[in-house]
Amino acid sequence: MLTDQPIVIVVPVGALGAGIKYEHLEAGLAAGAHAMAMDAGSTDSGPAALATGLSKYSRDAVKADLKLLVAAQAKWGVPLLVGSCGTSGCDAAVDWTRDIVLELCGELGVSPRIATLYSEQTQSAVLEDIRAQRVHPLAPLGVLEPEVVERCEHIVALMGPEPYIAALKDGADIVLGGRTTDTAVIAAVPIMRGAGLGPAWHAGKIAECGGLCTVTPFDGGVVIRVEADAFEIEPLSASNRCTPYTVSAHMLYENSDPYLLPEPGGVLNVTAAQYTAVNDRVVRVTGSRFIEGAYTMKLEGAARGPFQTIMLIGITDPEVLADLDSFLTAMHATLVERVIHVLGDAAGVFDLSLRPYGWNAVSGLPVAGGPPPREIGLLLVATAESQALALRIAKICNPYFFHFPLRPEKELPSYGFPFSPAEIELGQTYQFVLNHVIETRDGLERVRIDFVIPNQDAGAAFHAQA
Numbered sequence: 001m002l003t004d005q006p007i008v009i010v011v012p013v014g015a016l017g018a019g020i021k022y023e024h025l026e027a028g029l030a031a032g033a034h035a036m037a038m039d040a041g042s043t044d045s046g047p048a049a050l051a052t053g054l055s056k057y058s059r060d061a062v063k064a065d066l067k068l069l070v071a072a073q074a075k076w077g078v079p080l081l082v083g084s085c086g087t088s089g090c091d092a093a094v095d096w097t098r099d100i101v102l103e104l105c106g107e108l109g110v111s112p113r114i115a116t117l118y119s120e121q122t123q124s125a126v127l128e129d130i131r132a133q134r135v136h137p138l139a140p141l142g143v144l145e146p147e148v149v150e151r152c153e154h155i156v157a158l159m160g161p162e163p164y165i166a167a168l169k170d171g172a173d174i175v176l177g178g179r180t181t182d183t184a185v186i187a188a189v190p191i192m193r194g195a196g197l198g199p200a201w202h203a204g205k206i207a208e209c210g211g212l213c214t215v216t217p218f219d220g221g222v223v224i225r226v227e228a229d230a231f232e233i234e235p236l237s238a239s240n241r242c243t244p245y246t247v248s249a250h251m252l253y254e255n256s257d258p259y260l261l262p263e264p265g266g267v268l269n270v271t272a273a274q275y276t277a278v279n280d281r282v283v284r285v286t287g288s289r290f291i292e293g294a295y296t297m298k299l300e301g302a303a304r305g306p307f308q309t310i311m312l313i314g315i316t317d318p319e320v321l322a323d324l325d326s327f328l329t330a331m332h333a334t335l336v337e338r339v340i341h342v343l344g345d346a347a348g349v350f351d352l353s354l355r356p357y358g359w360n361a362v363s364g365l366p367v368a369g370g371p372p373p374r375e376i377g378l379l380l381v382a383t384a385e386s387q388a389l390a391l392r393i394a395k396i397c398n399p400y401f402f403h404f405p406l407r408p409e410k411e412l413p414s415y416g417f418p419f420s421p422a423e424i425e426l427g428q429t430y431q432f433v434l435n436h437v438i439e440t441r442d443g444l445e446r447v448r449i450d451f452v453i454p455n456q457d458a459g460a461a462f463h464a465q466a
Contacts, residue, residue, distance in 0.1 A: 006225035007190040008033045009203075012236065013065065013221050014210030016040035016082055017057030020065045024220040024236035029076045031223065035189040036069060038221075039182045039208055040097070041084025043300065043432070051153045051302035051430035053092035063100050067108070070101060073173060074110040080174045081164055081185050088302075089179025090154040091120040097176050098452060105454040112174045115167035118448040119178040121155045121299070126438075134439040135299070141435045148433050152301035155434060159297065160264030161188035162443025168192060172451070179300065181263055182208035190226040198288035201268045203231040205261055206250050206285070213250040215241045230286045232278060244275035247283045264443055266292040295442055301434030306349075307387040308426040309394040311380045311401055314416035320406050321372040328354050331404045335380075335397045342396050350393055353381040378415070387425055394423045 010028035012020045016038055029036070041049070045056050055062065073080045086093025098116050105111060126149050129135050135144050149155070156179035165188055167175045177185060187204035191197065203224040206213050210221035213233065220237040233242050251258050251270060261268040272287040320327050335352050355361040358376035380401050384390040402422070403412045440446055 006227045006232070007193045007195050007200075009186060009189055009207070009224050009226070010036045010236070011038055011186060011207040011210055011221045011224065012036060012069070013038055014208070014212055015042070015057070016065050016085075017055075017062040018065075018210075019061070020068050021220050021237075022068055025068055025072055027238075028221070028223045028236045029072060029078065033076070033078055033223065034193065035079045035081060036072065037081040037083075037186045037189065038210070039083050039180075039185060041087040041089050041093070041179065042182075045087070047302035047430040047432045049086070049093070050088035050090060050156065050300060050432075051304060053086070053088065053090050053096075053154060055093060055096065056087040059096075059100065062097070063104065066097075066100055067104055070104045070110065070112070070174070071108055073112060074108065079168055079172065079189070081177070081188060082175070083159075083164075083177045083180035083182065083185030085176050085178065088154065089119065089156050089177070091118050091178065092154075094118060094176055094178050101174060101176065102452065102454055111454045113171050114174045114176065114452040114454070115170070115172035116450045116452065117159065117163045117167065117175065117177040117180075118450070119157045119159050119163075119180075119297075119446060121157050121446065123149050123152065123155065126155055126299070129438055135436050136296075136439075138298070138435045138437060144434065144436050148303075149301070151303040151433060153303060153430075155299060155301040157297040157299055157438060157446045158264065159447055160184045160295075160443040161191050163447045163449060164188035165192040166444060167449055170449075170451070178447075181298075183261070183263060183268075186224070190224075194228075195226040196228045196230075196288075197266075197290035197292075198268070199226050199229065199231040199285070201261075201263060201290045202270055202273065202285060202288035203233065205268065206233055206247055209250070209253065211235065211237075211240065212253065213242060213247050215243060215246055230284055231288075232282055232284045234282045241281045242283045244277055244283055247285065248273075248275045263290075264297055265295045266290050295440050296437040297440055297443075297446055299434045299436045299438055300432065302430050303433045305429040305431045306383050306385055307390045307428050308384075309382045309387070309390040310424050310426060311382075311394055311398065311422045312418060312424075313378050313402060314375060314418070315378055316375040316416070317406070317413060318372070320413075321374075321376065323406060324356065324359055324372065324376070325367070327404075327406055328356060331400070334404065335400055338400060339393050339396050343392070347393065348385045348389060350385075350389070351381075351383040352393070352397070353379075353383070355379040355381065383429070387427060391423055391425055398422060
């Protein structure tokens, strides 16, 4: 139960592998922290991590951060919580992170009790949930069809704080979680220790990206102090600052509603929240509420898609840049016609995309008014049913892509190309195909918990099911 002292959580980085500063971590822990907690995953970089089970971040970067964290856990005796391990949080990504931690335990000579939380769902289980009408769509998707589930390489359900709390109550020193909401992994210890649900969830949301809620986002992480009806947030770096503006603005990060944030088991409501500067570095927040409701977990699933080859050129021709839309329209039509003429039915289902960076490649929206750009980088993306076919299509486009004139009577130009060979094979693409929620009895129903205890003498590890 919560005492009259706040629950102190150190969030040293917004994403494991992005870089932790030793002096910041030590400063936060020396201030009486009850836990270290952070996120390690996201869907920000697309579906490849979930489809393949591979981490977005390098093993070297993740290990460097974990070395500081595992050593700090042993020194200070406070639990370490990591959510969405290995970017996607699928079972293989959790095991990948666990193996790094076990390697570090051997190198550091420490033997923490390690809990691993798995939230990957089998296709058969999700298909049964569809038949039982326990799966519901989130916009913009519709009813989940069985064939979509069968296409998925991996399906994960986003955990709330309950599995972390269960692992800690069973004696875990380090908890490595599968796919988890960014907020839940940080809110877990405050909730377990009796802090107010509203402040705990709200503090977790604000601290989820580490220093992103500060004046200087890349200058280290933050520490939160959660109470029964309020929380405070402060940068770990003595030279950094939190302000009411930087803290309140983070409610808009990856959230379409600045006041409501759905989470497993309820909704965070900050409509009445007040953000007050304690001093020039610390912000205190009151008025947060968590409205409990039916327990649901979001499902994420990724499937394999077609293959791609790309080519890139730079264009500085002022006449082309002055009439760019017409140029792109004519080039695209010519390239498509050329591929069909050469390959015919053998082209299969293919797509050619021209993306003019420096014009409207990011937004895809028509450009109205304004001067022409000084230069653009024009990217061609050839998408086809196989890698070999995507390469054949790109090679067919090659001479036209590099030498296409603004008008037929013009001399053939040569645009700048940075690579030789020009064609770059990207391999297979991946697609997010699930954006649904699943009804559950509670936060533990869809999660499996395992324990690993490093054995220094035998150089191995003992496993125990929770």
